[in-house]
Amino acid sequence: MSNVVADHLVLLDHLRSILVAVGEAEQVPEESHALFLERFDELLASLPIDPIESQYLGQDILTQVISRYPQIAHLIPRDLLWFFAGDCLHYLSDEEIDLYQALEERRYEAEQNDEPFDWNQEKQLLAMSAQDSKH
Known part of the structure; x- marks a missing residue:
């Protein structure tokens, strides 16, 4: 299983724990x-076994989380929306999409040069430089 899939499984587990809490609070x-x-x-x-085939299920589930549980939509990790793409991209701002595109380009460059790439670290650096450019 790739690191990318493993990282997103952690985010999905986190989101599932939020959903369980919503259910226990009897809000649904x-x-x-x-x-x-x-x-x-x-x-x-299915995600660790067939990440490509799981894309559509992931898109469907995330868009359903947003429509069925609007009270927790803001808690969905943005990385999941980018990862599953498709209809999920409608819930990202233009700035977020720009950030993720820049991250993908950096990851691709790192892979081409056999350099290590830390998604979360790069994301923080890009977000900080975006903040600096606004000031």
Whole structure:
């Protein structure tokens, strides 16, 4: 399993724990919530095995989180929206999309030059330089 997939599984686990908490707070219909968590678990199981095939399920689940649980939409890790792409990109701002495109370019360059690449570290550096350019 690639580091990219492993990193996103951690983010998905975090999001699942938020969904479980929402269910326990009884803010949602219990039966449909349980079925939704089952589909979420399907994604967790299939992503490491077939990341490409899991893209559509991931897109569907994330867009459903936003529509079914608007109270937690702001808690969805932005990296997940970028990773699954498709309809998920509608929920990212233009600035966020620019940031992620720059990150992808940096990762590609690092891979081409056999250099190490730390996604989270690079993301912080790019975000800080974007803040500096605004001031």
